[in-house]
Amino acid sequence: MVRGLGSLPPKIARVMESVPRHRFVPDVLRKEAYEDTPLPLANDRSTISAPHMVAFQLDWADLGPGLRVLEIGSGSGYLLALAANLTSPGGQIVGVELDEELAEGSRDILNQLGYGTAVTVATADGRAGWPDQAPYDRILVSCATPEVFPAWLDQLATPGILVAPVGSPFDQILRRLRRSLGLERWQDGPECRFVSLVGR
Numbered sequence: 361m362v363r364g365l366g367s368l369p370p371k372i373a374r375v376m377e378s379v380p381r382h383r384f385v386p387d388v389l390r391k392e393a394y395e396d397t398p399l400p401l402a403n404d405r406s407t408i409s410a411p412h413m414v415a416f417q418l419d420w421a422d423l424g425p426g427l428r429v430l431e432i433g434s435g436s437g438y439l440l441a442l443a444a445n446l447t448s449p450g451g452q453i454v455g456v457e458l459d460e461e462l463a464e465g466s467r468d469i470l471n472q473l474g475y476g477t478a479v480t481v482a483t484a485d486g487r488a489g490w491p492d493q494a495p496y497d498r499i500l501v502s503c504a505t506p507e508v509f510p511a512w513l514d515q516l517a518t519p520g521i522l523v524a525p526v527g528s529p530f531d532q533i534l535r536r537l538r539r540s541l542g543l544e545r546w547q548d549g550p551e552c553r554f555v556s557l558v559g560r
Contacts, residue, residue, distance in 0.1 A: 437466025
């Protein structure tokens with residue numbers, strides 16, 4: 361799978377080779393786990409993103425050791441595991457997932473794979489972020505959002521990076537905010553199509 365994605369940054373290729381994607385998909389889809397395609401999860405409203413898009417998100421987020429990371433719409437937990445590897449040692453990863461079944465399933469898998477102390481999965485409305493462990497050096501949004509919600513901006517550290525697919529349910533652009541002292545700079549990336557953010 362990783363070779364098929366072409367030229368990836370070496371650190372991202374290494375972590376994608378080390379994390380077993382098949383553990384994060386439903387059993388009936390395990391034969392398709394290493395295809396470069398999104399796959400549906402247990403609730404039929406969520407997906408595990410295509411590997412090429414996950415790789416792009418991680419590359420744009422510029423993760424490194426010791427960073428505190430928040431993912432909105434953490435779904436299967438696959439990106440959480442990759443982020444935990446990229447921020448080790450010392451990183452802390454928080455996933456927010458509205459669907460309790462998905463959140464519980466990803467907690468179980470992440471614990472089984474040894475990420476228990478580095479990763480927290482909270483069941484909550486992602487529009488509010490997760491203030492309990494803010495601020496975050498990086499915020500990654502893994503669901504389509506019509507806007508960048510104020511809570512996410514409030515919880516982003518300085519310096520910090522936020523990456524989010526912004527647009528309609530059927531047409532989004534991956535956008536990146538780089539925040540530094542006295543400066544916020546937005547950059548537009550590729551067109552993309554994530555499942556929509558759902559609130560309570």
